[in-house]
Amino acid sequence: MFNLIKTELFKLRRQKIIIVLVMVVMAISAFSAYSEINLLTEPGNPVTGRDSFANAFQDIFMLFVIAAFSGFYIGSDFSNRTIQAELSKGHRRLDIIFSKAFVFCISAGFIMLLYPVTVCLIHTIKFGWGDLFNIQEVLYLLRVSLLGIVLNIGTASLYVCFAFLCKDIPKTICVCFAFPILFSIIDSTIGKKIDLVGRLFEYSTLSQLKYIVNDNLSISTILIVFLSSCITIFISITLSGYFFSNTEIK
């Protein structure tokens, strides 16, 4: 499996899509940051770097970027049939899933961090951090970023599952695009009516993002963040294994 992970990293370095996505994210982040300056800033009450950093974590925009990433990164392996080549070379199906999931989720986790960081940077340059920038603030930034990556990795693992279910680029992108929209709709409708569904959604990696930006975090909240991500990864990999293990590879 280690060889497969090395291959995935090699593939990632050669794929232009990662560079394109990073540039798109930077451009949209900058655009979004400047629009917020014009739209949201009231005289005497500017958007500070700290506020925008916290708000940007709850923006679902990055999920659409990751949808495209999953399509071009994992879906393309089905379209190019390179997954077929790996299988016929004797690699275990589960190893193939793990290696792709590992590299994709970590890359996605970092790409998703670009948006809050860029928006925060622009707003901080324009209006300042909004508080005294001391070691506590640095620790806050690091904590939120780390937990953000953990949750984003969990969410990205769902996209791995979608890619192994759809097995091509367009279907993967469509399903991954639909996911955050469906999530929001179900959360705001069924989630409000059925308590159990509401609670489940509350513990999801997407919902937990709003808690990690709080100033003070209890150990139990941090534990829930890690558990939420781990359970999501486990379910995603298990489902991916189920979809991929007993299937015909075209």
Added chain:
Amino acid sequence: MNDYILQTIGLTKKYANMVALDHVDITIQKGRIYGFIGQNGAGKTTFMRLVSGLSLPDSGDIILFGKTQKKELEKQRKRMGCMIEYPALYPYMTARDNLEAMRIAQGIPNKNVVEDCLKIVGLHDTGKKKVQNFSLGMKQRLGIAATLLGEPEFLMLDEPTNGLDPVSMVEIRELLKKLAYEKQLTILVSSHILSELYQLATNYIFLHHGKIIKEISKERLDECCKKHIFILVDDVSRAAMALERVLNTRNYKVMPDQSIQLYDYIDDMQKVILALNEQKLSIKNIGLAGDNLEDYFINTIGGMGNV
């Protein structure tokens, strides 16, 4: 230790209501080149997909390098090189990077194998050209190069000459022959170009409607196809006498259309012409004739009506 690379016993695969492979028993012996012959939909690709692990059989066993368990089969597949249907390549990478990615995946420490394989298929000078800009023939060559990584003992190639120009076809054929001879490589190759397959393979497997209908060696095929000299003269009985008295052969047949089929002197037709001329016979037509692989295959599956 037996010399079998691959053996299938009762291999069966069904798709919905269609039986793609019906209790297929095949034995592939080491160091031979097997031509896999069948019409579209006969089950050739399905067979290769099952052996390479892309599809799962409904019943039957696959014994690869003497192993049959699922996990063991996965390990043994590392000793194989496969190209099924069309080459599996990263379009956004160069030929070199494609092979490099595959080298890393297979854990081959020697980096030189990439260059060696590119040289073997004549793609070492493609530079930074991306595979997405390659012609179909170049992609086929790169696909073959990819199967050669890691010095496999068994190659399984589905239509490897697809899209190749005649010169490249000859090159690939000679390359496969050379590999089989020098490295004792066993090859299972399917192709629609039966004349090409005839020149490449040492054994032939005929597949029809998911069933093996014939397995035959090249020697036996040549015998069955009965290469002969076709002779048409003005006097058949004098010609027959000339063959027996001058050339000392009785290995001929007089056909109902008054032509003669001579099975000796295939490589020395000049001698036959001289013998007939000595008897002052008027030769209307003379030449080499016989079934080819294509005719033989069509006859085996029951004539053109079954094609």
